Amino acid sequence: MTDSLPQADWPDFAPGWVWLCGAGPGDPGLLTLHALSAMRQADVIVYDALVAPEILDWAPGAEKIYAGKRGGKPSAKQRDISLHLVELAEAGKRVLRLKGGDPFVFGRGGEEAQTLVQHGIPIRIIPGISAGIGGLAYAGIPVTHRDVNQSVTFVTGHDQSGQTPSALDWQAISKASKVIVIYMGMKHIAQITAALIAAGRPADEPVAIATSATTSDQRVLETTLAGAEAAIKDSGIEPPAIICVGRAVLMRQVLDWQAGIEGIAPRNLDPLGRGRPAESA
Numbered sequence: 422m423t424d425s426l427p428q429a430d431w432p433d434f435a436p437g438w439v440w441l442c443g444a445g446p447g448d449p450g451l452l453t454l455h456a457l458s459a460m461r462q463a464d465v466i467v468y469d470a471l472v473a474p475e476i477l478d479w480a481p482g483a484e485k486i487y488a489g490k491r492g493g494k495p496s497a498k499q500r501d502i503s504l505h506l507v508e509l510a511e512a513g514k515r516v517l518r519l520k521g522g523d524p525f526v527f528g529r530g531g532e533e534a535q536t537l538v539q540h541g542i543p544i545r546i547i548p549g550i551s552a553g554i555g556g557l558a559y560a561g562i563p564v565t566h567r568d569v570n571q572s573v574t575f576v577t578g579h580d581q582s583g584q585t586p587s588a589l590d591w592q593a594i595s596k597a598s599k600v601i602v603i604y605m606g607m608k609h610i611a612q613i614t615a616a617l618i619a620a621g622r623p624a625d626e627p628v629a630i631a632t633s634a635t636t637s638d639q640r641v642l643e644t645t646l647a648g649a650e651a652a653i654k655d656s657g658i659e660p661p662a663i664i665c666v667g668r669a670v671l672m673r674q675v676l677d678w679q680a681g682i683e684g685i686a687p688r689n690l691d692p693l694g695r696g697r698p699a700e701s702a
Contacts, residue, residue, distance in 0.1 A: 429454075432545065434462035439506050439516040439537050441530050443523040443549015444468075446556040448635035449475045455547045456519075463517035465509055467502070469528075471521025471661060473636070483517070499529055503536035510542045521661075523551040527577050527604045553602040556634025556663045560641045561677035562670055568693050569668045570599035578606025578613060578664070595620035600667035607662045611650045617666065618646055627670035632662040643670065668693065 432455070434440065440459050445451035460466065460480040468477060470489025477485055488502045509516045524530025524546070537544050553575050557564055564573045574594050594601060595617055606613055607630070618624055624647035631641045644652035646666065671692040681687075 431455075431458045434459055434515045434517075435543075436464075436513045436515055437510050438543045438545065439510050439518055440545045440547060441518045441524045441534055442520070442547040443528075443530075443551075444472045444476055444519050444521055445550045446522055446552035446559075446635045447471070447473055447633065447639075448559070449473050449479075451550050451555060451635060452476060453547065453549065456549065459517050459547060460519075462515055464515040466517045466519050467506060467509070468519040469521050472519050476519075480517075499532060500536075503533045506533060506537060507540045507542055510537070511540075520549070521552070522555075523549040526551040526553065526575070552634055552661070552663050553604060556631050557602065557629075557665055559635045559639065559679070560629060560631040561673040561675075561679070562629055562631075562665055563672055563676065564600060564602060564665070564669060566669050566672060569672075572598050573600045573602060574598035575602045575604070576606075577604050578609050591616040592620045595622050598667075600665065600669045603664040603666070605660070605662075606664045607653060607658075607660050610653060610664070613664075614646045614649050622646055622666070626666060627668060629665045629670040629673065630658065630662050631665070632658045632660065634661075634663055641673070643673065 440463075442456045442459055444456065457479060460483065463480060463483045465484040465486060466477065466480055467486045467488050488497050488505070506516055506518060518524070518533060520528045520530055522528060525548070534544055534546065554564055574597065576589060576594065601617075603613065624645065626646045628644050628646055628649050629641055630644070630649070630653065631639065633639050640658055642652055642656050642658055674689040674692040675687040677687070
C-alpha cells in the first residue's frame with residue numbers, strides 16, 4: 422500500500438473508520454502524503470465536485486461515490502451525505518470523505534464530523550491546502566505581506582440559503598482587515614462590493630478573482646471593487662472562484678511566477694509604491 426511513499430509511520434486505516442480529508446485546491450500535486458496514504462487504503466471514497474479526476478485515479482481499488490454540490494444544480498442534501506457516511510462505516514468500510522481544499526474551511530467538514538461522532542463513528546482529520554491560501558498563492562497573491570496587512574479575513578459569499586450571508590458585519594470586516602478573501606462570492610459580487618464600498622473601502626481598491634485556481638484552467642481577473650461586477654460579466658469567467666480584496670493583489674505584478682515560467686517579465690518591481698526593493702525577512 423505504501424510502497425511508493427517515503428518511509429514513515431503511516432497511520433493504519435481501520436475498518437469502520439471515516440477519515441475526513443482535504444484534497445487541496447485543484448492541482449493533484451498539492452495533495453498531502455497522508456491523503457495519498459488514505460486513498461491507497463480506503464474501501465470507498467465519497468468525494469466532492471472540486472476533487473480533480475486525476476486524484477481519484479490514484480485509488481483504483483476503491484469504490485467512488487460522488488457527493489458534490491454545485492450552485493444551481495441538483496445536489497445531495499448535507500444530512501443525507503452525513504448519514505450515508507455513517508451507514509458505510511457501520512457496514513465495516515474504510516471510508517474516505519474527500520473534500521476540495523480543506524474540509525474545515527467552508528467545506529461542511531465540521532458538520533459531517535459532528536454527525537459521525539454523534540453516531541459513535543471513529544474519525545481522523547487530514548487537513549488540506551485551502552483555495553483561499555493556496556489558490557491565491559498560485560495566482561501570485563500572498564494573503565499576508567508585512568507592507569500591506571497584519572491580518573486577513575476569510576468569508577463566504579453565500580449562506581445555507583444561497584443568499585449573501587446576513588450575519589456578516591461588513592462594516593466591522595472592512596475596518597478590521599486590510600485583505601479580505603471571499604469564497605463562493607461570484608454570484609453575489611454586486612451586493613458584496615456595494616457593501617464594502619458603503620463600509621468605507623475605496624471604489625478603486627484592487628480586487629482579483631481567481632477561477633479554477635491551481636489547475637490548467639486557472640484564470641485570474643484583476644479589477645477594482647467598483648468595476649468587479651462588470652469585469653466578471655465581460656470576461657465570461659465562471660466559478661469555482663476565490664476573490665481577494667486589498668492591496669495584496671498588487672503583488673501579483675511581480676509575483677506572478679507562472680508568467681515567469683513562460684518568460685514574461687514582471688510588470689512592476691515595486692507594486693506597492695515604496696520606492697525601494699523588498700527587504701529580506
